Amino acid sequence: MIESTVLQKLRSGCVIPAHPLALDGHNKLDARRQRALTRYYLAAGAGGLAVGVHTTQFAIHEPKVGLYRPVLELAAQTAGEATGSEPILIAGILGKTEQALREAQTAVELGYHIGLLSLTALKGKPIDELIDHARCVSEVIPVMGFYLQSTISGMVLPQEFWRRFVELPNVVGIKIAPFHRYQTLDVLEAVALSGRADDVALYTGNDDNIFVDLLTPHMFHDGRREAPLQIAGGLLGQWACWTRRAVEHLETIKQIRETNGPIESELLTLASQLTLANKAIFDADNGFVGCIPGISYVLMRQGLLVNTASLDASETLSPGQAERIDEIVRRYPHLTDNEFVRANADQWLA
Incomplete structure (x- = not known):
């Protein structure tokens, strides 16, 4: 059973970075820099951490790699040591049912x-099997659904799946990340x-459309009633870098939502610039092949990695x-939190 305070925080909306993996020169876990990343996110004001997700590298789930427990444990320990911070801890879970339950x-x-x-x-499995799998896992831990873009997952999840998925009582959230407007609306x-x-x-989780997702007040109709809906927050690989700025952006957006205030055109311009940055960081031109190293490259530029x-050597x-990321930083320095990182990196790396 999930604590009410965690549920309240989750539902209110917060910044949740998809936590990267820090590796040393021998491709082993770099615990010092892994801790530094966790400290950075919490100091930046993130409300949660997602560990063991795509950005953490799916390879850590492989038994021969043996990093799933150590990486999750390190993040939880570091978060527990942070003063005044009680982040939502989200663990990436994958594999067939036996592995997922483990x-x-x-x-x-x-x-x-x-x-x-x-x-x-x-x-390729039928919807009945997907739902049974989700039900089994949700009996062990409250679950957040994950619509991962088909470029990476090879899957398109129809609306029928999502209708049945949300009926599971221990489903507490969904990360919507198909990078696709129609599929987003299905969820x-x-x-x-x-x-x-x-x-x-x-x-x-639509790193290509963050602000618009967060700003849009949706209204659906079922023929009898109106059903309003709002995306509360973001669980994003893009927010694994420049996180302090992400927290500031979400605070601005939440103020607009709470006051029903106008959406200034400057905010939409900023949204477009952030998507332009994401295009370079996530390597959209090459089918997102360089997505994970792109995030790491930004963090390396800042001295955290x-x-x-x-x-995965590929x-x-x-x-x-x-070079494209460097050019983005030169052209749009207001998207970065370089000064914040520069002022605190030594403390996080201690």
């Missing part, structure tokens, strides 16, 4: 509140018309990607 139990043992459930291992409409809109916290290494910066 990971869910590990997450519970380490004090994680929610499991972010990836279904990629069940690609939103399913939740809005389910009668559980107040129970299921919606988080954008020493390399862009990945456990995950490297694409040709010209570093």
Whole structure:
């Protein structure tokens, strides 16, 4: 059973970075810099941490790599040491049902509140099997659904799946990250018309459309009534860098939502610039091949990481990607939080 304070925080909306993996020169876990990243996110004002997700590198879930428990444990310990911070701890859970249940139990043992459930291992399975899988995991840990973009997952999840998924009583949220407007609306409409809109916290994972997702007041109709809906916060790889700025942006957006104030055109301009930055960082031109090293490259520029290494040797910066990111930083320095990191990095790395 999830604590009411965690649920309240989740539903109110917060910044949740998708936590990267810090590796040393020998491709081993760099515990010092891994801790520094966690400290950075919490000092920046993030309301939660998502660990063991795509940005943390799915390879840590492989038994032969053996990093799933150590990485989750390190983040939980570091978060527990942070003064005045009680972040929502979200554990990425993947694999077929046996593995997913094992990971869910590990997450519970380490004090994680929610499991972010990836279904990629069940690609091609019927909806009944996907729902049974989700039900089994949700009986171990409260779950957040995850619509991962099909470029990476190879899956398109129809609205029927989401209608049935939100009926599971221990579903507490959904990360909507298909990078696709129609598929995003499939999830939103399913939740809005389910009668559980107040129970299921919606988080954008659409790194290409962050501000618009957060600003849009949705209104759905089922023929009898109107069903309003709002995406509460973001669980994003893009927010794994320049996190202090992300917190400031979400605070501004929440003020607009709470006061029903006007959306200034400057905010939409900023939204477009952030998407332009995401295009370079996530390597959109090359089918997102350099997504994870792109995030690491930004953090390396800031001194928090020493390399862009990945456990999967095929995950490297694409040709010209570093130069494109450098150009974005030069042209749009207001998107970065370089000064904040520069002032605190030594403390986080201590």
